[in-house]
Amino acid sequence: MQSIASVTAKVIVLTGASSGIGEATARHLARQGHYLYIGARRLDRLTALQDELRAEGGHVEAVQLDVTRPEDLQAIVSQAHAAHGRIDVLVNNAGVMPLSPLAALKIDEWNRTLDVNVRGVLHGIAAVLPIMQAQGQGHIVNIASVGAHQVWPSSAVYCASKFAVRAISDGLRQETDAIRVTLVSPGVVESELADHITDETTRAAMRDFRRIALPPQAVAQAIAYAIAQPDDVDVSELIVRPTASPY
Numbered sequence: 001m002q003s004i005a006s007v008t009a010k011v012i013v014l015t016g017a018s019s020g021i022g023e024a025t026a027r028h029l030a031r032q033g034h035y036l037y038i039g040a041r042r043l044d045r046l047t048a049l050q051d052e053l054r055a056e057g058g059h060v061e062a063v064q065l066d067v068t069r070p071e072d073l074q075a076i077v078s079q080a081h082a083a084h085g086r087i088d089v090l091v092n093n094a095g096v097m098p099l100s101p102l103a104a105l106k107i108d109e110w111n112r113t114l115d116v117n118v119r120g121v122l123h124g125i126a127a128v129l130p131i132m133q134a135q136g137q138g139h140i141v142n143i144a145s146v147g148a149h150q151v152w153p154s155s156a157v158y159c160a161s162k163f164a165v166r167a168i169s170d171g172l173r174q175e176t177d178a179i180r181v182t183l184v185s186p187g188v189v190e191s192e193l194a195d196h197i198t199d200e201t202t203r204a205a206m207r208d209f210r211r212i213a214l215p216p217q218a219v220a221q222a223i224a225y226a227i228a229q230p231d232d233v234d235v236s237e238l239i240v241r242p243t244a245s246p247y
């Protein structure tokens, strides 16, 4: 007799799984019995997570990738498709947040933010869309932010990238009647995201802004909720904030 987990198991490609929300999501979905293909640049972290989850009986493949390279997304999707003959879900989670005021002119950081947060999401969509269209089903989950709904000083480029992810998600949702599209917008979550801010004033301001934070598991559960709905139910948007935070 098949277990419940194997009956409902989906083939899921997840980017940004080497820390924070992606790592928690990989744990959560693997423990639900799904077939996971987890990607990021830090292969050592991915492999440690893969080994930990396999030791529990999870089906996890670690794949090194950089979302700014479309061929890397094609490769992880091809690997999953070759093994299972289908791709059920893509979670576009990889992201960066090197916040600064525009006047600091951190042009390289602006470009990196757009390359990872916007182009990275598009590269993921490009890799799965033809397969999902041919299947007549599929689910693309894009991780945005409360910064997809509101702008703060020092966050203009990051918020622009997340507003773009929101626009892309809603456009994609309207263009297809077979593929589910979900935008998950977290408030502040404990992770490494703010560790890479190079602007000292913004780093200090972020310490207060990020004082109240959700555990990443809370966002993992929101993603899993959207995935678990039937094919004809599209949870198109979820905003998940810490109860005690105004942000």
Ligand SMILES: NC(=O)c1ccc[n+]([C@@H]2O[C@H](COP(=O)([O-])OP(=O)(O)OC[C@H]3O[C@@H](n4cnc5c(N)ncnc54)[C@H](OP(=O)(O)O)[C@@H]3O)[C@@H](O)[C@H]2O)c1
Residues within 6 Å of the ligand: 015, 016, 017, 018, 019, 020, 021, 022, 039, 040, 041, 042, 043, 065, 066, 067, 068, 093, 094, 095, 096, 097, 116, 143, 144, 145, 146, 185, 186, 187, 188, 189, 190, 191, 192, 193, 194
């Ligand atoms: N934490 C929050 O407060 C918060 C709030 C709202 C939205 N979010 C969003 O949640 C998502 C996950 O962030 P997090 O909070 O979990 O931060 P995190 O701990 O810094 O994780 C970011 C992940 O993205 C990966 N990544 C970065 N650049 C990449 C690239 N070029 N190619 C492939 N992977 C890349 C990182 O892996 P490697 O470095 O190994 O590549 C890491 O796994 C992001 O989209 C973020 O904008 C977070």
